[in-house]
Amino acid sequence: MTLNAMVEESTHLNEADMARHVIDATKEVFSTMIMMDLDANFPLSESVNPFHCSISGMVGLAGTYTGILAIHCPQSFALQVTSNMLGMDVDEVGEDVTDALGEIANMLGGYVKMVLSKGGMDINLSIPTVISGEEYTINAMSDSDCVIVPFTHENNSFLVSLKLRKE
Secondary structure, eight states: OBOOHHHHHHHTOOHHHHHHHHHHHHHHHHHHHSOOOOEEOOOOSSOOOEEEEEEEEEEEEEESEEEEEEEEEEHHHHHHHHHHHHTSOOOSOSHHHHHHHHHHHHHHHHHHHHHHSSTTOSEEEOOOEEEEEEEEEOOOSOTTBEEEEEEEETTEEEEEEEEEEEO
């Protein structure tokens, strides 16, 4: 994966810088809102499109830059995240889980918006979208203009991806 060359030129951020912002945002959100400490791994070199027994929370970015910020996690981990976030046991995928993953995507998107935008005025975020299922594929924008960071918490792994281009 690589960050779009026009994005790198206009933001003066390379792929490693953008990955660092994604890592910082994700660790901060999980630490403060979900009470989980995460380990980040090196950004992936190839896109991940098919998901199995997972939930994906996504928010679109539009304006000077367009793109999609997404968090993809296994259903079992989404239940744990939601339980921590709400401070109660959540044992089935439903509205609480979709709301939690959508809100996490929204918080991460807001962080990226502030990194890319002076005061956040030239980029708008969409309403979060959440997809879940036994098997699904997400194809949006070019897979080559993407930064995908894998994270782990204890024995759980999940991904945060940022697809971005300059308009």
